[in-house]
Structure formats: structure tokens, C-alpha cells
Amino acid sequence: xxxxxxxxxxxxxxxxxxSQEKTLHISGAEAVVKCLLAEGVDLLYxxxxxxxxxxxxxLYKYQDQLQHVLTxxxxxxxxxxxxxxxxxxxxxxxxxxxxxGATNLVTxxxxxQIDSTPMVCITGQVGKHxxxxxAFQETDIVGISTPVTKWNYQITEASEIPEVLAKAFYIARSxxxxxxxxxxxxxxxxxxxxxxxxxCTSIRSYKAVPDVDEKQLKAAAxxxxxxxxxxxxxGQGVIIGEAEAEFKALIEKTGIPAAWTILxxxxxxxxHYLNVGMVGMHGNYGxxxxxxxxxxxxxxxxxxxxxxxxxxxxxxxxxKVIHFDIDPAEIDKNVKTDVAVLGNAKExxxxxxxxxxxNSHQSWLQQFRDFDAIxxxxxxxxxxxxxxxxxxxxxxxxxINQVTKGKAVVVSDVGQHQMFTCRYAEFNQTKSSITSGGxxxxxxxxxxxxxxxxxxxxxxxxxxxxxxxYQMTIQELGTIFQTKxxxxxxxxxxxxxxxxxxxxxxxxxxxxxSTEMTNPDFVTIAKGxxxxxxxxxxxxxxxxxxxxxxxxxDSYFLEVCVEKENNVFPMIPTGASVSDIRLS
Amino acid sequence: xxxxxxSYTISIYTENNLxxxxxxxxxxxxxxxxxxxxxxxxxxxxxxxxxxIVAAMSAHQAYKIVGQLxxxxxxxxxxxxxxxxxxxxxxxxxxxxxxxxxxxxxxQNIIKESHANIVTVSREFFVIEKxxxxxxxxxxxxxxxxYKLMQFVRSGRISVTKEPMNISEMLATY
Numbered sequence: 001x002x003x004x005x006x007x008x009x010x011x012x013x014x015x016x017x018x019s020q021e022k023t024l025h026i027s028g029a030e031a032v033v034k035c036l037l038a039e040g041v042d043l044l045y046x047x048x049x050x051x052x053x054x055x056x057x058x059l060y061k062y063q064d065q066l067q068h069v070l071t072x073x074x075x076x077x078x079x080x081x082x083x084x085x086x087x088x089x090x091x092x093x094x095x096x097x098x099x100x101g102a103t104n105l106v107t108x109x110x111x112x113q114i115d116s117t118p119m120v121c122i123t124g125q126v127g128k129h130x131x132x133x134x135a136f137q138e139t140d141i142v143g144i145s146t147p148v149t150k151w152n153y154q155i156t157e158a159s160e161i162p163e164v165l166a167k168a169f170y171i172a173r174s175x176x177x178x179x180x181x182x183x184x185x186x187x188x189x190x191x192x193x194x195x196x197x198x199x200c201t202s203i204r205s206y207k208a209v210p211d212v213d214e215k216q217l218k219a220a221a222x223x224x225x226x227x228x229x230x231x232x233x234x235g236q237g238v239i240i241g242e243a244e245a246e247f248k249a250l251i252e253k254t255g256i257p258a259a260w261t262i263l264x265x266x267x268x269x270x271x272h273y274l275n276v277g278m279v280g281m282h283g284n285y286g287x288x289x290x291x292x293x294x295x296x297x298x299x300x301x302x303x304x305x306x307x308x309x310x311x312x313x314x315x316x317x318x319x320k321v322i323h324f325d326i327d328p329a330e331i332d333k334n335v336k337t338d339v340a341v342l343g344n345a346k347e348x349x350x351x352x353x354x355x356x357x358x359n360s361h362q363s364w365l366q367q368f369r370d371f372d373a374i375x376x377x378x379x380x381x382x383x384x385x386x387x388x389x390x391x392x393x394x395x396x397x398x399x400i401n402q403v404t405k406g407k408a409v410v411v412s413d414v415g416q417h418q419m420f421t422c423r424y425a426e427f428n429q430t431k432s433s434i435t436s437g438g439x440x441x442x443x444x445x446x447x448x449x450x451x452x453x454x455x456x457x458x459x460x461x462x463x464x465x466x467x468x469x470y471q472m473t474i475q476e477l478g479t480i481f482q483t484k485x486x487x488x489x490x491x492x493x494x495x496x497x498x499x500x501x502x503x504x505x506x507x508x509x510x511x512x513x514s515t516e517m518t519n520p521d522f523v524t525i526a527k528g529x530x531x532x533x534x535x536x537x538x539x540x541x542x543x544x545x546x547x548x549x550x551x552x553x554d555s556y557f558l559e560v561c562v563e564k565e566n567n568v569f570p571m572i573p574t575g576a577s578v579s580d581i582r583l584s
Numbered sequence: 585x586x587x588x589x590x591s592y593t594i595s596i597y598t599e600n601n602l603x604x605x606x607x608x609x610x611x612x613x614x615x616x617x618x619x620x621x622x623x624x625x626x627x628x629x630x631x632x633x634x635x636x637i638v639a640a641m642s643a644h645q646a647y648k649i650v651g652q653l654x655x656x657x658x659x660x661x662x663x664x665x666x667x668x669x670x671x672x673x674x675x676x677x678x679x680x681x682x683x684x685x686x687x688x689x690x691x692q693n694i695i696k697e698s699h700a701n702i703v704t705v706s707r708e709f710f711v712i713e714k715x716x717x718x719x720x721x722x723x724x725x726x727x728x729x730x731y732k733l734m735q736f737v738r739s740g741r742i743s744v745t746k747e748p749m750n751i752s753e754m755l756a757t758y
């Protein structure tokens with residue numbers, strides 16, 4: 001390609017003027033801060049270092065307008081920014097220096113990419129004259145982050161800063177959201193220029209939201225109106241599109257049972273009569289079984305992940321498929337659709353409601369209830385009301401529900417406890433379940449809970465974490481201590497990497513290769529950070545401990561020693577069909 | 585879904601931005617699809633580049649690749665075409681020792697019959713250029729191979745489609 005220097009010109013059409021300060025002559029570093037303020041950022045997460053020091057120097061000067069939270073690792077900064085973004089719907093911002101600072105962001109960026117989380121990461125870079133010289137802390141972060149970013153760009157001239165950052169925020173938040181990384185060389189931070197900021201509202205090569213095709217809407221409505229056994233599977237698209245009310249209007253009018261993917265959790269309150277539970281590998285019995293019996297599958301803002309579909313050649317083959325999505329690349333990617341409705345869920349769902357008939361599918365809904373009864377009998381009863389001595393993860397969630405009444409934000413990590421949390425935690429408010437779905441990033445929950453608490457300080461934020469994942473980002477206790485973020489931390493300690501152990505038990509003849517953990521005294525560690533903490537080993541102490549934790553105005557750490565070798569069921573084994581879901 | 589692999593020409597209209605080549609190639613890499621040839625140049629529209637990539641894949645993979653490419657911020661439009669749907673050419677250069685041109689009468693016939701052009705002649709070597717389909721440049725390569733072929737290089741495929749692309753109209757709608 002002709003890699004000319006004329007890169008950013010003519011590409012962005014801008015309309016809204018934000019800054020009135022037209023001829024401000026400032027440094028690139030100060031411009032970065034002014035751009036963040038113009039985008040409405042009041043909080044960011046990060047870690048300083050050599051190549052980003054000029055920007056940190058400006059953050060110091062602007063600290064009354066823009067709060068910077070020092071995490072204890074750059075990965076923590078990204079997950080905190082993600083937690084903040086997921087709970088608020090706003091763009092999360094993370095900042096790091098060049099080299100190792102930048103590479104430490106990569107896991108969080110990949111997580112945000114696969115879970116469609118709006119995030120802008122800003123990294124420092126060595127000076128332009130040093131690029132390509134293997135300078136101290138130089139790394140090609142633009143090259144490294146390309147496959148896991150929605151967009152990325154390296155700024156080498158101060159004058160590029162306003163336009164590139166405007167574009168970064170627009171891209172991160174618009175359409176299907178995602179992470180954007182902007183790498184800024186040190187000279188561009190020091191150099192001065194005439195600053196002027198205009199918000200980006202369109203890019204000629206990027207169509208954020210596809211136009212709604214009325215014909216497709218009508219075709220979808222016709223399929224919905226003639227279906228006898230329709231099933232809705234909804235994902236995070238309902239939450240990102242803020243289409244919860246429109247979604248509810250659709251299901252209540254049509255009487256269609258609605259099941260959710262892990263990222264769709266909390267878009268519809270847990271106790272809604274049409275909420276038939278979770279689909280996928282550890283989802284509920286009914287929706288998985290009946291996926292292969294429905295005559296119409298309506299996917300809304302979800303992407304048919306392999307953990308949702310199991311064996312694709314035996315997934316809903318009998319059904320017609322309607323797919324609502326904002327991303328054209330998701331249509332027919334994994335499951336062939338009969339009708340694709342492109343667009344923002346809020347708009348498409350609002351438009352389809354008048355086209356569908358009032359209906360109820362009582363006998364069809366009853367089939368879900370019947371499967372629920374079987375699942376309760378075979379799985380849930382023992383999980384929530386155990387008769388054996390050991391504490392189960394499910395009963396911890398049940399006790400938490402009783403205190404929070406479904407009002408808390410629950411942040412889960414990755415593994416068995418995550419599946420128990422998603423299966424049993426109750427929600428009556430959207431944007432309340434935050435978990436690492438697509439990437440399955442252990443260590444996500446603790447820093448994400450910090451971001452969630454800062455994004456929703458008036459809400460109770462509870463992190464549910466396994467003993468494995470907890471130790472991947474345990475250093476963020478320091479961030480909690482320093483910022484006084486009142487996060488409630490529950491570690492469900494089974495002294496195993498439980499999900500891997502479960503697979504070893506079921507599929508590898510109990511060869512527990514490197515899954516047993518000898519753990520430190522977590523309570524002492526929490527107390528070392530001056531966080532109130534206690535450990536529960538016996539069932540009779542569980543309720544009081546949870547009540548004490550929730551009653552606390554400050555952060556609180558609760559370790560629950562749970563049964564060591566419990567398994568998560570139901571389960572669709574890898575490669576099996578959804579209807580081959582096992583109860584034991 | 586059709587899983588049979590065949591050769592597709594993927595044409596991509598893009599902004600002319602640094603790093604886009606990396607972003608485009610990573611989409612192929614992620615799916616373990618080997619790029620057989622890749623050419624980029626300016627397109628018929630000012631400041632718009634065109635990639636022409638040839639790779640073997642199934643029809644469904646080609647559909648998905650196009651979807652992923654178009655999703656990239658700076659990609660304006662992407663297409664997948666089979667060989668029948670495009671008009672395509674490659675160029676090959678052959679550097680042959682000059683003495684063989686005089687010693688081997690057969691060479692002159694080869695050049696004439698292949699409709700190749702002589703680009704330059706010096707005391708030491710001469711350079712032949714041949715533009716055509718792959719089998720034509722390949723044939724010339726086989727024919728010249730016995731005659732002190734000093735260097736051989738073949739370009740990636742360049743192609744235009746039989747159907748109109750209407751990129752300018754599309755850009756106007758953004």
C-alpha cells in the first residue's frame with residue numbers, strides 16, 4: 001500500500017462542536033485530557049510509566065475534573081473499565097505506558113472485543129524518532145492489538161490527537177461496541193499545537209447501524225404470527241441496545257417463552273413468567289431440550305456461540321430461524337437464518353411489536369415448566385437445599401438473593417462459580433450481571449467489580465469469584481483499599497480449579513492434572529489490605545455472614561469454603577447436541 | 585453448506601490507512617486460510633485502495649470472510665468472486681543470460697510464440713515480460729527453464745469484475 005502521511009484527513013465528517021476554545025495552544029498531553037473531558041469521561045483506570053508521563057502530568061493538573069484510578073496491574077485497568085462500561089453503558093477508559101504496560105492490556109482488550117464492550121485504551125509509545133529501534137519499552141502494540149480491537153491507531157503528531165480521539169470514542173460506542181486502542185508517541189504528547197475539538201458523528205467507510213428493512217420485519221412478523229412453538233433466545237444486544245422495554249413488550253404481546261445467553265442475563269427480570277432460563281452448556285434443561293422442538297427460533301442480539309449451540313449440525317434443524325442483530329457479519333455465520341432483521345434492537349423490536357398478533361402459548365410454555373420440574377428434582381433441589389454437610393455454591397447464591405432481593409449488581413469470574421451464579425442469582429434490573437462470557441477470562445471479576453461499583457455507586461456490587469480466578473488479579477485488593485470502593489467480594493473456595501477438575505472427572509478418568517490448589521489464608525490477605533473479612537465453613541454461619549457483608553458500608557471479603565468436588569449440571573458435553581443435555 | 589474449496593478472488597475497497605494490511609491479513613490468518621496472492625494498489629477512486637487477494641476456501645468461508653472484512657472500520661466494501669466472475673491477469677518477469685539468446689535459436693521462437701515482450705537487453709542478460717493467466721506464465725517458465733534462467737518473478741493477481749461495483753455511489757451514501 002501507499003502508506004502516505006495523509007491519513008486522517010477527509011475521512012471523518014464532523015458536525016457537533018463541543019469546544020468553544022478555538023485557538024487554545026496546548027501540548028498533545030493536555031489535549032488528550034481535554035478530549036476525554038469533551039467526551040464526558042470523568043473516570044479512567046490506568047498505570048503510569050515512562051512513555052505516558054506527559055499525559056499523567058496533565059491528569060495531575062486536571063484531577064478535580066477527571067478521576068484517575070490507579071489499578072495494581074494494567075490488566076486490572078482494562079477489566080475495571082469494562083465493569084464500568086457494562087454497568088453504565090458508557091465508554092470505559094484505560095491507560096497504560098508503552099511496552100509491558102501496553103501488552104498487559106491485551107487480555108482485557110480481547111475480552112472487550114468478544115463481549116462487545118465499549119472501551120478506549122490509550123497507550124504511551126516511545127518517541128517517533130525511536131520507533132523501530134527496539135528502544136526501551138518499545139513494543140508494536142498496534143500490531144499486537146489489531147486482531148482484538150474494533151479499531152486502533154498510532155498517533156505520531158500532536159495535531160492528530162483531537163480527530164483521532166473523537167473517532168476512537170465514536171467507534172467504541174457506536175454500532176456493535178468494542179475496544180479501540182490509541183497509541184501516542186511521546187513526542188506527540190510533548191509537542192504543542194492549536195487545539196480544537198469536534199465530536200465525530202460519522203465515518204464514510206463505517207456504517208454503525210444498518211438500515212432497517214421493513215420487508216424483513218414483515219417477513220419476521222409473519223413467521224412469528226404463524227408459529228405454534230416459537231422460542232426466543234436473547235443476548236446482550238438487548239442490553240447494549242437499551243431495548244429491554246421493547247423486548248418485554250414483544251414477548252408479553254406474543255406470549256413467546258424467552259431464554260437468555262449468559263450475556264443476556266438481567267435484560268429480563270429473573271421472575272418474569274416468560275423467562276424460561278439460560279441456554280447453553282450449563283443452561284437450563286427446558287430451553288436446551290426445546291430448542292430442538294420449537295418450530296421457530298427467534299435470536300435477538302446474540303451470536304450463536306458454540307457454548308450456546310453445541311453441535312451445530314443438530315441445532316434447531318427443525319425450526320425456522322429469525323435473527324435480529326446489529327452486526328451483518330453475524331448473520332448466517334454459525335446458524336443459517338430464514339429471516340435476518342438487521343438494526344439496533346431498540347428500533348427493530350419497537351417496529352415489530354405492532355406487526356405481531358396477541359397470543360399466548362400456554363401448552364408450549366407448559367412444556368418448559370414440565371422440564372423445569374424435572375430439573376428442580378434432579379439438580380436444583382440438591383444444589384439450593386442440600387442435605388449433605390458441605391456447603392454448595394448454589395445455596396450461597398440463594399442466600400445472597402434473599403438479602404439483595406435481586407437488586408444487586410453481581411460480577412462473576414470464570415468457572416464453576418460463574419455457572420452457578422448465572423443459573424441461580426436473581427435479577428430484577430438490567431445491566432446487573434457482569435461476567436466474562438466470550439473470552440472466559442479468569443481474574444476478570446475483582447477489577448470489573450471495582451469498575452461496576454464506581455459506575456453505579458448507589459448500588460450493591462457483589463463479586464463472586466473462585467479461588468483460582470481470585471488469585472489471578474488479587475492485587476486489585478490494593479485498588480479497593482486505596483479508593484475505598486465498597487465492593488463485596490465472595491470467594492467460593494473449593495481448593496480446585498473446579499471447572500477443569502469437573503471435566504477431568506467426567507472426560508479424563510479423574511486424572512486431576514494441576515487443578516488442585518493449596519491456597520493462602522485469604523482472610524488474612526484481605527485484612528492486610530484493611531478490608532473486613534471472614535471465613536465461613538459451616539452452613540449455620542452462612543446467612544449471618546452474608547447479612548453482615550451486605551450490611552457493611554465498606555468493602556467486605558467473605559470466603560465460603562464449599563464442597564470440594566461438586567459438579568455443575570445440567571451439562572451439554574462438548575460436541576453433543578443441545579437436546580443431549582445431561583442432568584448428572 | 586458447501587464445504588468444497590475453490591479459488592476465490594477477494595476484492596476489498598479500503599481507505600488508504602497505515603496498518604490496514606495487517607488487519608486484513610489477520611482475518612485470513614485467524615481462519616487458517618492461506619493467501620495465495622495479494623496485490624494492493626490505488627483504485628479508480630481517489631484515496632481509495634483496492635486489495636485483490638486470491639485464496640482457496642469454501643463458499644461459506646468466502647461469505648464469512650467478506651462479512652468480517654466489511655466489518656473493519658476502514659473497509660468500504662468487500663467482494664468474493666470465483667474465477668468465472670472476474671477478468672484477471674498476472675505479470676511475470678524472466679531474466680535470462682544473454683549468451684543463450686544468441687546460442688540457442690529456440691529461445692527466439694519461444695518468445696515469439698508466447699507473445700512475451702523483451703523489456704531490456706544488456707551484455708549479460710535480457711529481461712522478458714509476460715502478462716497473462718497463470719497457466720501462460722507457467723508455460724513460459726517451463727519453456728525458458730532449460731536456458732540459463734537467472735531470475736523469475738511473478739506478480740499477484742490483479743482483476744476487475746464483470747459486474748459493476750458502484751463504489752463511488754456507495755461512498756456518497758455514507
